[in-house]
Structures are given as structure tokens and as C-alpha cells.
Amino acid sequence: MDFTTKKYKTNKKCMEAAREIPVYDEVDVVVAGAGLAGCCAALKAARDGANVILIERDGILGGVATAGLMTCITNFFFKKDGTQVVHDIVEEIVDSLTEAGAASDKWKNVEVPCIPNNSEVMQECLFKKLTEAGVRILIHTFVSDVIMEGDTARGVIIETKMGRMAIMAKVLVDSTGDADLAYHAGAEYEYYGHDSCSTLFELANVDLDKIMKFFEEHPENFDEQKDVALPFETFRKNYYERGIFHTPHGGGKKLSILQDAIKEGKWWHEKGTATKLDHFGLYATRGSNRLLVNSHFCYVDTLSDVEAHSYAELESRLFCIQLAKLMTERMPGCENAYLSRISTTMGVRLTRNIIGDIYLTLDDVKVNRKYNNVIFRTPILYKKREDGKDLGLRLYNETIGIPVEVLIPKNVDNIVIGTGKCISADRQSRQEFLRGQMNTMLFGVAAGKIAAEAVRQNKSIKIMDVTTITSSNFA
Ligand SMILES: Cc1cc2nc3c(=O)[nH]c(=O)nc-3n(C[C@H](O)[C@H](O)[C@H](O)COP(=O)(O)OP(=O)(O)OC[C@H]3O[C@@H](n4cnc5c(N)ncnc54)[C@H](O)[C@@H]3O)c2cc1C
Incomplete structure (x- = not known):
């Protein structure tokens, strides 16, 4: 179901001529989208023996976590009692950041809310691990369509500077963060529009x-x-004690320097396409002298209004420049700071999600509903609310088992969703819980594992035996 209307400037149509295009390659697994989740999916599939190509439209590995400059992994690796639940590739990626000195090595503690890190080092770690595992990578390559045979996906159409080409694959992993592949394949989906987006920036010499x-x-x-x-x-x-600096996103409403500036007319709650301009979360690792600022929001239909999306993203960069200036003028400790980076891409929190045979809701999470085909377990967290008041994200002392069915579109075969943003789950559970960096990586690993196992069994996703992978828990 799509609750948006695509905003075209005319009602006209034209015919695109059918044409023969080259098949660039034939592989076991295509992973589309090299955000954290896509990188994890490709890594897992390759380590499990599949021949994998990872395709990314930008020139950067890491997606929101690097191009979007969201260099801060919320630390929900633990149950409330402090037991670490999440391990495997996800832990390995964080450990490689700490080994490189790009994140605090004291993060393994339930009191640590997030793991600020360095996005350049994150890209380096991802690149090294992917190439070591034998994953081939195409950047500046946009997946524009899916090749279907009936209801079964057989490959992707890609747009590159070499031209339009196809890559055939036994399984497609959709880690685009927008469920682009599932959408092109005709899978059932939901899209509400009014997508929550933010552009982040970094101050250096802080x-x-x-x-x-x-x-x-x-x-x-x-x-x-x-x-x-x-x-x-x-x-x-x-x-x-742990070298981690984290002030909460939304906490700017209590920050006097921002609120005073608003009273003086030198800053705003809302301006142009931006809103919550005083939301303001700050993240850093002690000793780095770099401060990440999660500054403001805009809400725009990123999948149905290309012009509005373009304008909002470009305008949001101006707000980053202005806020950086305000901080150097007013924030103690920022007197000698300078704006070192603005995210190259505005981060979009949620867009489309697919519908699978199981549809997970936040209520299912709250009652810890039990499922048969569990692919991984993850610590339960969601916002505590009292009298309608938001009391912040909390961890609970239980883990929930995630069923395979939420990663697989109901009505198409050979596509697996490899990101927590687009799985078959309601908006609230994805917004509060499943899209976070730690969980989205788990979904990536799970998708890679499913894809490699289908290849090993030489069966399609819909008919493969999932009991071989659901019995083991890599979390
Ligand atoms: C502003 C913001 C703040 C956040 N704050 C936090 C936080 O504090 N802590 C936390 O843990 N999480 C946070 N999150 C959530 C988390 O960062 C993201 O959900 C997570 O990084 C998403 O990773 P992903 O790999 O699933 O998707 P993405 O990072 O969105 O990756 C998708 C990739 O696919 C590529 N792509 C898209 N379409 C195509 C196509 N058609 N062809 C080829 N490539 C394509 C994109 O370029 C991108 O690289 C935040 C998110 C945002 C946006």
C-alpha cells in the first residue's frame, strides 16, 4: 500500500524503446545497497561460500553510518542485566573500530548508550573485510530494476557509466534501505511518506x-x-571512565545556549523545510576533538517527490553551516572549532517496508511473541511512556527471536530483505527498535546467511529448507 502520490509535473507519458543490454555477470548473490546492513549481508554470504557482488549507488561504503555521517552505533548489544547477547560479524565490526583507535574500547558495558566512531575508519574496516572475504564491489552503480520470470527474481538491471546492464543472480538481497528491489519485483509493501530525515555535521578542534x-x-x-x-x-x-560523550537527541530543548538564541531571534525551532532545529544530540570520543552534531529534521516524501527531496536536502546543509557558526560563537569548548564535514547524503530514517508471511508489531515485541523459524535473537528495547509522555528508549531483560518470514516478501521469490528498515514490521517497531545500526546489521547478516544457504541447497528462497539455519543463533 502506498499512501503517497507521485508528484509528476505533467500527466504525459512516453514510450521507452525495448533494447538488448549486456549481461555484465552471473553470480550466486547480488546484494544491492552497501550500507552497514548490505556490507554485513555480503560479508556473511561470501564467508558462507557464495560468489557475491555488492552494488552501491554512492561512492562510499556504510550508507547512513558514513555518507549520512551517523557515526554512532546505539549500544543495544546487551540485555538490561548486562549480559552481552549480540556477537558474530556485528561485534567484529565494532571491535575492528576499537582496534584501529576509532572508537572507545570500553564500549562493552550496558551503561554505554552509544559507540561514537570515525566514519573514514568504518569505511576502511568494511572495505578490508569485504575484499578479504572475496566480495566484489561496484560503486556508483544504481539498481534500477529487477529481472523477473513470473514471480521469481532472476537478476537486476544496473545503471553505470558503462551504460545499462544486467547482472543475473540466484538470490537477490535487498539492502537498499528503501526496499527498491522488492518494489520493482512487485512485492507487497507499505509506504507512508512524510519521511523523517536529518543532515548531520561534524565540528573539529573542539x-x-x-x-x-x-x-x-x-x-x-x-x-x-x-x-x-x-x-x-x-x-x-x-x-x-569510558571516553564516550553522548548527549541525547532531543536534549537541545534543555540547552540554554540554543534556547537563548531562539529567544533572541538568532535561532529557530522551525525554518524553511526544517523543523526541530533545536533537537541537537552530540556524540564524540574523548581525545578525538571531533564532535558530531545531530541537528535538525525535515519531513519529505523521498520516494515520491524528487524535487522536494532535493530542495530539502540542499537547504538542510545550509542549516548545518549556520548551526556550526552559532556553536562556535556560543558553545563553551567550541570557540576554536570549525565545521569539518557535513554528511554527503541526508539520512532518511524509514521509507518502504515489505509485507511477509509474518508481520511483526511493537506489541509483539512488548509481549515477546514466540516464533518458530527464529534466525537471530536480539535484546528487546522500546520507548517507555507514561501518561503519553516519552521517557526515552529502554532495554529490557529479555531477547526476542526474529522469524525468517519477516525478511522474505510474501508474493515474490528469490528476494531477501537485508536491512531492519524495510522488513515486514510496523513502523513503530522499526522506528524505535529494528532500524538502529546494531539491529540493521543483524538483519544484514541474517539475509546473507539465508541467501548463501539457498545457494548451497540449490533451491529458491521460497522452497529452501530454513530449519538448517534457524536452529543456530548467531546473535
Ligand atoms: C539521521 C539519522 C539518525 C540516526 N541515529 C541513529 C543512532 O543514533 N543510533 C543508531 O544505532 N542508529 C541510528 N539511526 C539508524 C541507523 O543509522 C540506520 O537505520 C542504519 O544505518 C541503516 O543502515 P542500512 O544499511 O540498513 O541502510 P542505509 O544506511 O540506508 O543503506 C542503504 C544503502 O543502499 C544504497 N542504495 C539505495 N538505493 C539503492 C539502489 N537502488 N541501488 C544501489 N544502491 C542503493 C544507499 O546509497 C545506501 O548506501 C539513524 C538514522 C538516521 C537517518
């Missing part, structure tokens, strides 16, 4: 100790109930 001192002298500026709910004392401890 005096983090001084910023920390400002919060210690004015603790009322820290919001304990926003984003990942965290007592002020834990925030302090994370900085001094």
Missing part, C-alpha cells in the same frame, strides 16, 4: 573537556529522559 565542564556546572542542560534514557551521573562516568 575542546570536549570544556564542553563536559559546561554540562557539569549546568546539569539542568542535560535531558535524562530523551533518546537513550540516561542519568546525568552515567553520562559523566561514560566520559571520564
Whole structure:
């Protein structure tokens, strides 16, 4: 179901001539989209023995986590009691960041809300692991269509500077974050539009100790109930003992420097296409002198209004430039800072999701519904609410088993969804829980595992025996 109307400027149509195109290659598995999830999917499929090509439209590996500059992995590897649940490739990727000095090596603690890291090092880690596993990578390559034989996907159409070509594959993993492949294949889907997007930026030459001192002298500026709910004392401890600086997204509403600027007419809650311009989450690793700013939102139909999306993204970059200036003028510790980077792509939180034989809801998560074909387990988390008030994301002391069926579109064969953003689940469970970097990587690994196993069994996704992979739990 699509709740948006595609915004064309005319009602006219024209015919595109049918033409023969080259088949660039034939492989076991095509993974489309090299965000964190797609990289995990390709890595897992290759390590499990498949011949894999990973295709990415941008020139960067990592998607939202690098091109989108969301260099902060929310740390939900643990149950509330501190037991670590998530391991395998997902843990390996974070460990490789800490080994490279690009993230704090003290992250393995349930009190740590997130793992700030360096996006350049993240790309390096992903590239090394993918190439070591034998994954071939095409960047600047857009998957524009799926080749179907009845209801079965057989390959993809790609657009490159070499021209339009096809790649045939036994299984397609859709890690595009927009379910592009499933959509082109005619899978059932939901799309609500009004997509929540943010452009992030980074300040360099920041005096983090001084910023920390400002919060210690004015603790009322820290919001304990926003984003990942965290007592002020834990925030302090994370900085001094674990080298992790994290103020909650949404916490800017308590930050005097922003609110004073708004009162003086020097900053805004809303302007142009942007809103929540004072939301403001800050993330950094002590000693890096770099501060990531998760600054504002815009809401736009990214899949049905190309012009509005373009304008909002370009305008949002201007807000980053202006906010960086405001911070250097007003924020203690930012006096000598400068704007070092703006995300190259505006991050989009959620767009399409597919419909599978099982449709997971946040209520299922809350009651920890049990499923048969569990592909991995993950710690349960969702927002605590009292009297309609949002009291922030909380971890619980249980894990939920994710069924294979949420990764597989109901009405097409040979496509597996490899990202937590687009699986068969309601918007709330994906928004609060499943799209986060840790979980989306788990979905990537799961998709890679399913794809490689289908290849090994020489069967299509719909008829393969999933019991061989659902019995083992890699989380
Ligand atoms: C602003 C923002 C803030 C967030 N904050 C946090 C946070 O604090 N902590 C946390 O854990 N998570 C956070 N998230 C969520 C998390 O970062 C993302 O959900 C996660 O990184 C998504 O990874 P992915 O690989 O599933 O998808 P993406 O990163 O979206 O990757 C999809 C990839 O596919 C490519 N692609 C798309 N279409 C095509 C196509 N047709 N052909 C070829 N390639 C294609 C894209 O270029 C991209 O590289 C945030 C997300 C956003 C947007």
C-alpha cells in the first residue's frame, strides 16, 4: 500500500524503446545497497561460500553510518542485566573500530548508550573485510530494476557509466534501505511518506573537556529522559571512565545556549523545510576533538517527490553551516572549532517496508511473541511512556527471536530483505527498535546467511529448507 502520490509535473507519458543490454555477470548473490546492513549481508554470504557482488549507488561504503555521517552505533548489544547477547560479524565490526583507535574500547558495558566512531575508519574496516572475504564491489552503480520470470527474481538491471546492464543472480538481497528491489519485483509493501530525515555535521578542534565542564556546572542542560534514557551521573562516568560523550537527541530543548538564541531571534525551532532545529544530540570520543552534531529534521516524501527531496536536502546543509557558526560563537569548548564535514547524503530514517508471511508489531515485541523459524535473537528495547509522555528508549531483560518470514516478501521469490528498515514490521517497531545500526546489521547478516544457504541447497528462497539455519543463533 502506498499512501503517497507521485508528484509528476505533467500527466504525459512516453514510450521507452525495448533494447538488448549486456549481461555484465552471473553470480550466486547480488546484494544491492552497501550500507552497514548490505556490507554485513555480503560479508556473511561470501564467508558462507557464495560468489557475491555488492552494488552501491554512492561512492562510499556504510550508507547512513558514513555518507549520512551517523557515526554512532546505539549500544543495544546487551540485555538490561548486562549480559552481552549480540556477537558474530556485528561485534567484529565494532571491535575492528576499537582496534584501529576509532572508537572507545570500553564500549562493552550496558551503561554505554552509544559507540561514537570515525566514519573514514568504518569505511576502511568494511572495505578490508569485504575484499578479504572475496566480495566484489561496484560503486556508483544504481539498481534500477529487477529481472523477473513470473514471480521469481532472476537478476537486476544496473545503471553505470558503462551504460545499462544486467547482472543475473540466484538470490537477490535487498539492502537498499528503501526496499527498491522488492518494489520493482512487485512485492507487497507499505509506504507512508512524510519521511523523517536529518543532515548531520561534524565540528573539529573542539575542546570536549570544556564542553563536559559546561554540562557539569549546568546539569539542568542535560535531558535524562530523551533518546537513550540516561542519568546525568552515567553520562559523566561514560566520559571520564569510558571516553564516550553522548548527549541525547532531543536534549537541545534543555540547552540554554540554543534556547537563548531562539529567544533572541538568532535561532529557530522551525525554518524553511526544517523543523526541530533545536533537537541537537552530540556524540564524540574523548581525545578525538571531533564532535558530531545531530541537528535538525525535515519531513519529505523521498520516494515520491524528487524535487522536494532535493530542495530539502540542499537547504538542510545550509542549516548545518549556520548551526556550526552559532556553536562556535556560543558553545563553551567550541570557540576554536570549525565545521569539518557535513554528511554527503541526508539520512532518511524509514521509507518502504515489505509485507511477509509474518508481520511483526511493537506489541509483539512488548509481549515477546514466540516464533518458530527464529534466525537471530536480539535484546528487546522500546520507548517507555507514561501518561503519553516519552521517557526515552529502554532495554529490557529479555531477547526476542526474529522469524525468517519477516525478511522474505510474501508474493515474490528469490528476494531477501537485508536491512531492519524495510522488513515486514510496523513502523513503530522499526522506528524505535529494528532500524538502529546494531539491529540493521543483524538483519544484514541474517539475509546473507539465508541467501548463501539457498545457494548451497540449490533451491529458491521460497522452497529452501530454513530449519538448517534457524536452529543456530548467531546473535
Ligand atoms: C539521521 C539519522 C539518525 C540516526 N541515529 C541513529 C543512532 O543514533 N543510533 C543508531 O544505532 N542508529 C541510528 N539511526 C539508524 C541507523 O543509522 C540506520 O537505520 C542504519 O544505518 C541503516 O543502515 P542500512 O544499511 O540498513 O541502510 P542505509 O544506511 O540506508 O543503506 C542503504 C544503502 O543502499 C544504497 N542504495 C539505495 N538505493 C539503492 C539502489 N537502488 N541501488 C544501489 N544502491 C542503493 C544507499 O546509497 C545506501 O548506501 C539513524 C538514522 C538516521 C537517518
